[in-house]
Amino acid sequence: MLYIDTWKRVLIWAVCAVGLLLALPNTFYTRVEQSNDARAAIELGADTPENQVIAEQWPSWMPSSLVNLGLDLRGGAHLLAEVKVEDVYASRMEAMWPEIRDALRQERATVGTIRKQPSDPQEVRVRISQPEGMDRALQVVRDLSRPIQSLTGAGASDIVVSADGDEIVVALSEAEKLASDDRTVRQSLEIVRRRIDEVGTREPTIQRQGSDRILIQVPGIGSAAELKELIGTTAQLSFHPVIGRGTDADANTGIGNKLLPSLDESGIFYEVEAAPVVTGEELVDAQPSFDQNGRPAVSFRFNTSGARKFGDYTLENIGSPFAIVLDDEVISAPVIQSHIPGGSGIITGNFSVEESTDLAVLLRAGALPAGLDFLEERTIGPELGQDSIDAGRVATIVAFVAVLVFMGLSYGLFGLFANVALILNIGIIFGLLSLIGATLTLPGIAGIVLTVGMAVDANVLVFERIREELKTSKGPSRAIELGYEKALSAILDANITTFITAVILFAMGSGPVRGFAITLGLGILTSVFTAIFVTRLMIVMWFERRRPKTIEV
Known part of the structure; x- marks a missing residue:
């Protein structure tokens, strides 16, 4: 008997409604360039990708997550860096x-x-x-x-x-x-990832290539130069004993010492011991703050090992100057007034609020253990990305229309039900992509196009089975019921094997391959849902309303 419980009907339509609601913001956004105004607009919504901003007419209480666009669709920067191990x-x-x-x-x-x-x-x-x-x-x-x-x-x-x-x-x-080479490349990879993540960039591709190279692709960044500035800054913090202070840039230093310029005092140079007492590698936290005079500063905290060395040195050298060095420049050289236990302190200097914030970010992310040589750099403009989006949209529409026409001509009214389910299927896919913050790339669009072609497979199996049952002189109600029951195992078998392939692609692949795997995997789940539940619900509702004596599929 054709019957679906009321609570099941409500649940099926609720899932469809939520999926469409989550997908809807993607039709109400505007694309902006990477300018200061754009960044300010982006900061208003943490869920909004870097160069996509929800239009003002979109209600603030509604879902506002968008599908992230990959490097090939949105533009961005591509770098290939070699680590100087x-x-x-x-x-x-x-x-x-x-x-x-x-x-x-x-x-x-x-x-x-x-x-x-x-x-x-x-x-x-x-x-x-x-x-x-x-x-x-x-x-x-x-x-x-x-x-x-x-x-x-x-x-x-x-x-x-x-x-x-x-x-x-x-x-x-x-x-x-x-x-050491392997550790250095691994550490550089992790630090580059932290620095890019700190600025909120969505879905970068950061992976090792060969023994000493790192591939970096970041969507939404305006230029390769901007990306190089972000990841190429060393931010090497260290604390050194001070030997002397003077104005001669060419002064001879003792063996094991080095001469460093002062960051704030023009023409002043400090001779310090080359071997630091404590380094930035032993930092566990750094935050922008203000000193006792209300000027921007950076507070820091060492791990247990660093705190012990920092405390022991300050205890044994009260009255001696102590140089705080950042990237081979002396930020300040205060005199140790007392023992400093606990491993925490503050870095002061002529910082602006923005500079203290940037320094805290770099220190928190850690110092690059070695320099980077940029062997290849490319900036992909948003125009190229828009061309790719347009080409992908055309391909999707062509596939979509072809499937709609085929189903309509082949299965009549039942084909129309399948077409409605297909439209809902695409909407739910975009809703899920928005919900999980997935990145859509050209291969991802290919996955959606493939899903459009595969989405009606389950309906074809069901409808063909219904045709076979009708030939055995069964009534319409019984034929529809048996058609869904007997086609279910074939539908599940076919889609489970494809879903396993998508999971393997996601686990083993990276970048665009993962984008394809995500859209394919989500497409399989939504296709099975719409084919087994949505089309059946529509057929049941139609059958209850019309009560036909015969049906044609």
Whole structure:
């Protein structure tokens, strides 16, 4: 018997209504360029993609989420960056010098005085005054080595220690270099992702290519130069002991020290120890704030390790200046007035509110461990994206009309029901895309076009089954009921296998492939819903109203 409970009918139409309501805002937005006015408008709604703004006539209490457009549809920036992994070797060696110095100081009776010598940036050379104690010195330095935690160098040492006359030579082992390269690229990838996410960019593509390259594609950014400025800033914060202060930019510095300019005081240079006491890598938080005089500043907080080192140094060096260095410029060099426990503090300077906010974002995201060389950069204009949208719209309309005509000619009134369900199906797809904040790309449009072609498959199976049942002299009501029951297993089998394919594409793919998988997967779910429930409900409502003695399918 053809019958559907009232609560089921209400639920089916409610799902359709909610889907269409979620999709509706996409027909009421205007597209704007990336200007200051646009950014200000965008900030009014956190759910609105970067270059799409809901028109004023849209009620504020209604759903306002839009389908995000990918790089190929909306325009944006494309960068291919190479990580300069060799930069990390020099910083590692620089950071090892204090450890080597402190370890050898305890063996002065055996090795004599120790002095760092000029050397290649990727190694540390230390001269001892008693060469006869070289064996002991080498053993002490080798004890500083650590095992490498990586698949490429498991169990190996991270440093190689050798003697060259009366000098100890320390360098990274080849296994450690390989492990360091991998860590550096992974860390750079994560930091680039954080920096882009911090500014609220929707659905960027950030992935590793090869051993030392990163592919970055960000929709909605006005130019590749803007993207480079965002991710290329180092924001390397560190804290150094101050040796001296002067005005000579060419002054000689002691070995292990370096000369840095002051950010606020023109013509002033600070000589600081090259090895920092604490680095920005040990920061766990940075927020814009104001100092005691009401000027913009940045407050920061270290992790447990950084807090301990920061507290120990301030306790032991009360009355000494302490340089706060950002990207090789001294922001300030305050004198330590008292012990600073807890690992928190504040960075002051001639900041504007915007600059303090930007600095906090960069510090929070972390410093890039190495520089980036941009090998390829492209800006995709919104005009090209609009052409792609227009071409995709034409393809969808052509496929849509062809399917409507075919179903109407093949199945008459029942084909009309299937066509109404198809229209609802497309609306629900866009509603779900808006709800989950998915990104629509050209392959995504292809997935929708494919869905349009596949959406009526289930109805074709049902209608053909109804035809077969009518040939066995069953009544219209029984034929319709058996048609849906016997076609259900075939519908589910066909769509489940396709849905599994979409899930695998989503899990294994990236970028546009995921866009195709999302639209295909959602299309399968909505197609099954409209074919099994919506068309059946429409047929039941028609049958209850007309009570035909015979039907033609």
